[in-house]
Amino acid sequence: MPQLDVKTIYFLVGLFATTTGAVLSILALTGRFDRWLKYWGISNLCTGAGILLLTFRDIVPDFYSIAVANMLVIIGYFLLMATAQGLHHRNMTWWPHLLFLGLIAGLFLMMQNADSYYNERTALSSVACGYYALRVAKITKQIAREEDIVSAYLVFGIFTLAALVLGMRILASLTYHLGGDSIFSSGGMSMWVILLAASIGPLWNMSMLLMIMERINRNWIGRALRDPLTGALNREGLKRALENNTMRRHSDSHPFTALLLVDIDHFKQVNDQLGHAFGDELLRSFADIVHHQLRSSDLFARQGGDEFVIILPSSGEKEARDVAGRLQNAFAQETDRVKPDGLAVTLSIGIAVTESDQLSGSLHQLMARADSALYQSKHQGRNRITSAQAA
Template sequence: MELDVRSVMLVGVLLSILTVVLLAQAGQAFPVERRRLLRIWTVGLLLQPVAWALLATRGLVSDALSISLGNGLLLLGFAEMARAVRGFQGLPERRLAYWTLVSLVVVALMVFAEGWPHYSARVLVNSSCAAILLASIALALSRDYTRRGFTAARLTGAFAGLGVLIALWRFAEHSLDPRATGSLYDAGASDIAVFSYACVGVTFLSLGFVLMHTERAYEDLRRLASLDPLTGVLARSGLAEQGHRLMSESRRYQRPLSMLLMDMDQFKQVNDSLGHAAGDTVLRHLAERARRVLRGEDVLGRLGGDEFVALLPSTDAAGARVVAERLRDALHEAHARYRGEEVPVDLSIGVAEARAEDSFDALLQRADQAMYGAKRAGGNRVELAPAG
């Protein structure tokens, strides 16, 4: 049973139009800064039915218009999709490079359609460009292939990779068995595969691209929910999540884990005398100074108010005390500034090393008790929780 090319084209046109409508609706749910990339993708998708309409006029209009412009619009659609994916990944969009490539291909197609007509020559040029554009989509998403679990980027990249293989198959078939004459209406197996992919495959690529935006939006919401909006460090929920993870790893690999609980000694006076804006400045200053002292693998979070917690993996109580003294000195030596004035605030820190039987909450309670011990001893000091 032979596949009717016109039927494939009609299905592709209808699917493209339907997908454009769905993309336009879905795009309204995303932040404004994300909609630009969806618009670029939608433009690329809109070029598909226009291109197929031109290709369907073969014999009714000049080959230069039908073949060259029709295939050029198809390739330009894939170029716009590649731009959108690269922009989504934070990579240069390379609009000029893509548009130049497509323009050169259109010129070559005109030459092999009117000047020196040759069907396989047109196929080789067309397939090479399609493979390059689809490969650029797959490569732009390559950094997401190693992530665990299902990801829309992996799905989209895999489908783009499938398009590359199909384009290369068509390239190889016409390289080994070139044909001077031919058209899409008497196409071979690889030609049908390419047409089917170009007609129907863009719908799956579009679905993957929308899912990529959905995943990114979810990650953004999750990150915002786990971060303290004032200081940018982990909020209590995010801190607890990381704490449970580090406690589990500490037990599994039998490595030490220590916690620092920090509390400012004169924070209430700052709020009462200078106002909450000054207090917010001091809190941000503490978070910034702590980031400079802590290592990359350490975890910093805000419990609430002026209480901060630092989790130090692979660090025993003695090492944690050294870090705590550095933190206290860092804040003491570089005061926060509010409206041009220095705002000195001392820091009391409780240090606790995790025991085998400790839960995260138990470790937090022990560090809290040590911190209050530092305050009772006069403040601006470091106290260790008992080991036993």
């Protein structure tokens, strides 16, 4: 049975990563994507170039095939973390990572002799790459949970597996059980690591691509289900949200769910006297207030014009009145600041409450009851909160 040519496998893995990086970098140059694509492309280029340089061991000076090669691979992992951070829309503090990479580079310069420090170099590179693999796993898990992106769990699993393998490699190097005296030794730990890399390298690029495509698809669907002016759900968006399992879970955790129907008083006069641009700005201000006042489980939708729907799962009449009062106070402060030429721009609110397990089937009736309560608020002088029970 012929032995595996480990150096050839390294070369093919490096070539694949370099080619992938070149394609991603070319796409990044079009300027149609965010910065994370550039990081992703350079990450593959660095990792691929580092692995290719490793295959020139004993052909080029040790400085290039050891120090430079290992640092390129580590920088590749670091840039993968930067890619994940960018996808998560989080700013990253660069200087601690640059100091860490500088320290690692200094240690590799001290251990660049190919005839010595094999186990130490292996442990060092595995620690650095394992750390960044764990960071990628953590970030993608957060993306999966916060945005409900299923493919992000796949990325999380792949990088968790990579970190686990690198952890085993650290243990093997510290106990001198790597097998052989070179990364190209057949049958040793390094051979199995590169075989695994050959398997999961393409997989993690594909899984990240799936995660990105799923997010883009969700964003497009999200735009179709939202009012472009206020960012609130439209009617179809509200319907979809009520059908969502997550929404049902929130509703089922409490016996009651409240619905608020909110109307901006004298909004027609605002448009007539101050113009539609001012009216649009007022609607955006109101939407901003609502977004800051509500919980992540609450729903906010625009019914049309200046009428809005707010659904509060796990809430009864008291909680609904508390929310309505806070909205009125915050909106009053905002309109006092804007001072729309003496117009009394206030909020009239109608409240209706239903049993949580009846929400999806009784939404039409619930809206009708809230609309009746809203009419009473308007009829009794506006700037009022009326519950359907009292209507």
